[in-house]
Amino acid sequence: AQSVAQPEDQVNVAEGNPLTVKCTYSVSGNPYLFWYVQYPNRGLQFLLKYITGDNLVKGSYGFEAEFNKSQTSFHLKKPSALVSDSALYFCAVRATGGGNKLTFGTGTQLKVEL
Amino acid sequence: GAVVSQHPSRVICKSGTSVKIECRSLDFQATTMFWYRQFPKQSLMLMATSNEGSKATYEQGVEKDKFLINHASLTLSTLTVTSAHPEDSSFYICSAPAGGGYEQYFGPGTRLTVT
Numbered sequence: 001a002q003s004v005a006q007p008e009d010q011v012n013v014a015e016g017n018p019l020t021v022k023c024t025y026s027v028s029g030n031p032y033l034f035w036y037v038q039y040p041n042r043g044l045q046f047l048l049k050y051i052t053g054d055n056l057v058k059g060s061y062g063f064e065a066e067f068n069k070s071q072t073s074f075h076l077k078k079p080s081a082l083v084s085d086s087a088l089y090f091c092a093v094r095a096t097g098g099g100n101k102l103t104f105g106t107g108t109q110l111k112v113e114l
Numbered sequence: 115g116a117v118v119s120q121h122p123s124r125v126i127c128k129s130g131t132s133v134k135i136e137c138r139s140l141d142f143q144a145t146t147m148f149w150y151r152q153f154p155k156q157s158l159m160l161m162a163t164s165n166e167g168s169k170a171t172y173e174q175g176v177e178k179d180k181f182l183i184n185h186a187s188l189t190l191s192t193l194t195v196t197s198a199h200p201e202d203s204s205f206y207i208c209s210a211p212a213g214g215g216y217e218q219y220f221g222p223g224t225r226l227t228v229t
Contacts, residue, residue, distance in 0.1 A: 043220035100211045
C-alpha cells in the first residue's frame, strides 16, 4: 500500500522568507510524486510533479521540490514567500504501473504573513 | 492546461432526497475520472473510479448503492447521492488524468449541504 505523510499541519513564514513544506512517502517501486495547492472552497491546482530525471523539479508560481530517494522525501520549497501563497498544500503519490490512483497526504496549511 | 468543471458548485437539499453532481472534462477526453470527498480541514478521500462504458470501481467502505456513478461519455461523469442524509454533507471533488496520464486535473468542487 502507498502512503504519504505531511508532518506539519501548519507552516507559518514571513513574506520574503524561504518556505519549506515537508512530505515523505511510501510506495512499492518507483514513485510518481505531485504537489497540489487548494484555496478555500476550491478544487486542487496542480503545482509540479516528479516522474523521472532531475531530482529538482520546478513548477508553477516559483515553487520547486526536491526528490530524495534515500530519504523518501519530496519537500516543496520556494525561495521567497508571498502572502498570496497562503493556502492548503497537498503532496500525493502514485506507484509506477499502479494506474492513475493518487494517495494524498493530510495537507499542510501555509500561512505567509507580512 | 486541461480544464475540469463541476456543476453545481453548491447545493442544499433536504434529507431523503437525491442530488446529482456533474463532472466534465472541457478540452480533453477522459476514459477515467475520480470522485473524492473532503471533510473540513482534512485530506481528500477517494470514493470511486469512474470508467467510461463500464461500472465504477468503489473504494472499500463506500456504498455503491448510495453513491451512484455514471460515466456516460468521454467528457462526463455524474455522481448521484441517493437518499441523502446530513452526514453526507461534504465537499465533493472530481478529477481526470491528462497530459499523458501523469497528473490529474481537478474540478472546482461541489459543496453539498443536507438539511
